[in-house]
Structures are given as structure tokens and as C-alpha cells.
Amino acid sequence: MGPRSLAGMADTADRFPSDVYRQRLQRAAELTAxxxxxxxxxxxxxxFRYLTGxxxxxxxxxxALVVPAGGDPRVVTAKLELAALRESAIGDLELSVTDxxxxxxxxxxxxxxxxxxxxxxxxxxxxxxxxxxxxxRTSTPPELATDILRELRMIxxxxxxxxxxxxxxxxxxxxxxxxxxxxxxxxxxxVAADIDAAIRAEGHTGAEFIIVGSGPxxxxxxxxxxxxxxxxxxxxxxxIGGPVSPGYNSDSTRTYCFAxxxxxxxxxxxxxxxxxxxxxxxxxxxxxxxxxxxxxxxxLVDAGLGDRFIHxxxxxxGLSVHEEPYIVEGNTDVLRExxxxxxxxxxxxxxxxxxxxxxxxxxxxxxxxxVNTRPHxxxxxx
Numbered sequence: 494m495g496p497r498s499l500a501g502m503a504d505t506a507d508r509f510p511s512d513v514y515r516q517r518l519q520r521a522a523e524l525t526a527x528x529x530x531x532x533x534x535x536x537x538x539x540x541f542r543y544l545t546g547x548x549x550x551x552x553x554x555x556x557a558l559v560v561p562a563g564g565d566p567r568v569v570t571a572k573l574e575l576a577a578l579r580e581s582a583i584g585d586l587e588l589s590v591t592d593x594x595x596x597x598x599x600x601x602x603x604x605x606x607x608x609x610x611x612x613x614x615x616x617x618x619x620x621x622x623x624x625x626x627x628x629x630r631t632s633t634p635p636e637l638a639t640d641i642l643r644e645l646r647m648i649x650x651x652x653x654x655x656x657x658x659x660x661x662x663x664x665x666x667x668x669x670x671x672x673x674x675x676x677x678x679x680x681x682x683x684v685a686a687d688i689d690a691a692i693r694a695e696g697h698t699g700a701e702f703i704i705v706g707s708g709p710x711x712x713x714x715x716x717x718x719x720x721x722x723x724x725x726x727x728x729x730x731x732x733i734g735g736p737v738s739p740g741y742n743s744d745s746t747r748t749y750c751f752a753x754x755x756x757x758x759x760x761x762x763x764x765x766x767x768x769x770x771x772x773x774x775x776x777x778x779x780x781x782x783x784x785x786x787x788x789x790x791x792x793l794v795d796a797g798l799g800d801r802f803i804h805x806x807x808x809x810x811g812l813s814v815h816e817e818p819y820i821v822e823g824n825t826d827v828l829r830e831x832x833x834x835x836x837x838x839x840x841x842x843x844x845x846x847x848x849x850x851x852x853x854x855x856x857x858x859x860x861x862x863x864v865n866t867r868p869h870x871x872x873x874x875x
Contacts, residue, residue: 507698508546508739509652511585517544517645518566518586524641526562531611533560533638534603534627536619539812540642542740545588547581549574555599555623561606567591569602600627607631614638643817648831653811654855656741657833661853661864663696664734664743668867670695672874677725677751681705681718688733697735701742701814704732711748711847714804714839725751728758728846728871734814742814744835745865746851749872761798761840762848762871768792768838769850769869772806772820776836776854776861782824789838790822798840807835810853832856833864 508514521544525533535541535558537551545568549556554571556578567589570578575592583590593599600623607613614636615624628635649657667688674687685703692700706716707723711730723729727750734744748762772789786806793802807820810833818826820834837851852865 507548507580508582511546511582513650513652514544514546514582515586516650518560521560521641521645522562522566524644525560525614528614528641529612530614530636530638530641531562532607532613533616533641534558534613534619534635535560535616535638535642536623538616538618539816540616540618540638540646542812543642543646545578545581545583545586546739547578547583548740549577549581551620551623553622554595555603557599557603557619557623559603564606565589569593569599571595571599600630603627604630612636614641616642646811647809647817648829649811649833649855650831653741654831654833656737656739657743657810657853657855658864659696660734660737660741660743661745661866663737664692664745665865665867666695667691667733668731668745668747671731671747671749671872675705675723675729675731675749675874677723677727680720680722681707681710682720684723685718688731692733692735697737697743698740699735700733701735702733704730704746706730706732706847708846709844712841712843712845713847714841714849727751728754728848730847730849732849732851740812742810742812744810744814744851744853745867746837746849747867747869747872748848748850749874751874753873754871758846758848759871761796761801764793764796764798765838765840765848765850766869768802769836769852772836772838773852773854773861773863776828776856777859778828778830778856780828782818782820782826782828783822785820785828785836786822786824789836793838793840801840801842802838803841804839807837809834828856830856830858 556570572592705718708727732746768789775788805821809816839849841847854861
């Protein structure tokens, strides 16, 4: 099948205006050329959505965006997947779409117009199912496009920042309603079901994750929920998030209790508050990602709680809940205005209790802007 156009077929309900994607594609081509790569090949997933506005999925048939260093971007997709591209900006941008049917070679179509020894860079979400046959059609091994794509997606544009602010405000409204759901005698799973409904009611398109960690389960940072019955003496970690249109995520953690906690818990939690505040205060352009981790960690180390903080301080957020930049020791990336990431130190006492405080922050010209504004203290529910 030959190239076709999807012009006039776009539904703009869940994406940015087309000019946003036009600018992103131009920048992608520029970065591809700067990297000395002949073409960028992006499979479906967050990178594909970032560049086209499409939420299409590949399954076993290849759908890919090809961005040459010189020339026009184009899309290769199975004919039966054409309808899945209608909601994207592909039609408005008048990108060439080459469709294929079973029995044809989509990998050869993806390489069309490129030299046999062309350097291609592929998105890291492209599955081996497609990467291996694509590699077989070029004499030069494909490279990962991670550095190109991370440079594109790490610095959020104004439209993305607005979406992240809306997501932050929406998840704050869910935390503000926690007294409706979180009560002794209920199971974690029952609480999670109510939170799921609230996440949708407060403006999200769905829940990406819901962690209800009560008592000893709170000491597991990635506990989800269980049939454990919540006790009046429990400390409960609630870590929740999900996307708002057009696909940008929230992620915020607060810690709750019902009865006045033990002295050792209140003392440790006070240190955790200082650690989270120190990290947020350290965020500004020009400092390294690892320095933010160090700011939080040092407060906990000084209080003898360093071994109770068992994960990185944060992660970038956008179309993916976890993306660049990662706020962790060893990451020397310099923070720049427009980056957005979580600041979420925790204290975990195995078999007993846990606590975490998490905000999403946006790096500004001279500091940062938290998009979450709920109180950070240990919230006692009646």
C-alpha cells in the first residue's frame, strides 16, 4: 500500500493543539541531526504519544513514527490500525502514512528512503518483536534513542505544565476527601475502591495506581492494597495518582492516622517533614538531580534514620508516571527550568509502620513550584 493522508480525520478531544506536535517533531528532527543519526524510529507508547498525540498501540503489527534527520516525518502502520490514528495530530500535520497488510514487510517500509548503512535510533519501548526484524534490514546496528527522547520530554512546555498543575490540583482534592474513605474496620481494598471512584470524580480519566499501606504494609513502598483490616492504631500511607486529559499524571503521597501515634513515630515523622522540606527548598536551576536526593537524605542520616529511607528521592513525571529526570545519587544531570519531578522521602520500619510525603514540583527560573498543596503533617482522621 502507498502513502496516504489522514487530513480531516482527527478528533482533538484528548490531545493538545496540532501546533504543539508540529514544534515537537521539528525539535526531534533537530536533535536527531545533532546526534549524527539518520533517522529516529519511535514505536507506540508515551514517546509516540508525545510526538503525535496518538494513544494507538502496536500489538504484533508494527506501527511506528519515522523522523529523518532531513526530510519529512512519516508513519508506518498496519491498514487495520488506521482508525486508531484518527484521534492524533497526524492528519492535521499532514504526515505521510504508509499502511500495509499482512504479508508485506513493514520493516522495509520503515527503512524506505534510508541508506542500507543508515544510523537509526529506536525508542526504548519498541519491543524485541519489532526491533530484531528492523535491525535485520540495516547493516548498522540500531541505537537507543533514549538520549534524544529524554531531552525532548524532560523539559515540559507550557501546555504540559498546565496539565501537570491540573493533575496536582485534582489529586489534592482526592486527598482532601480521605476522611470519607479511610476508617478503622475497613479493608485496604475497600478504601482503594472508594479512592478509585474519587480519582475519576475529581477530574482524572482513571487511576494509574492506588497504594493503601496500613500498619506494617506501610513499610513496603510499593505495597498496593490487600484484604488487611485497618486498625485504629495504624499509620496509613496513601500514595495515589492518575492521568488527566491529555494523559499527564498526578502522584502524591500523604500519611494518615486515627489515634495519637507513639512518641517514636511522631519524632521520626517530624524528621521526615524536615527532610522533604529541605529537598524542595534545594530545587532550582543549575543544581544536580543528585543534590536534591542528598538534601533529603542528609536530614534523615543526621537523625539516625538513614537506613530507614530505602529508595530514591524522586522521579520525573509527565505522560509516564516515572520518567526522566530521576532524583537519585549518581545522577549528575543539571536541573533546568521546566523539569517536573516528585520529591518523596520516606521512613520505613519493617513489620511495624511506614510514612512518606510526596509532592510534584516544577523547576522555575529561581526555585520550584509545588503543584500539590495539601498539608504535610501526619493527618489524624476522626
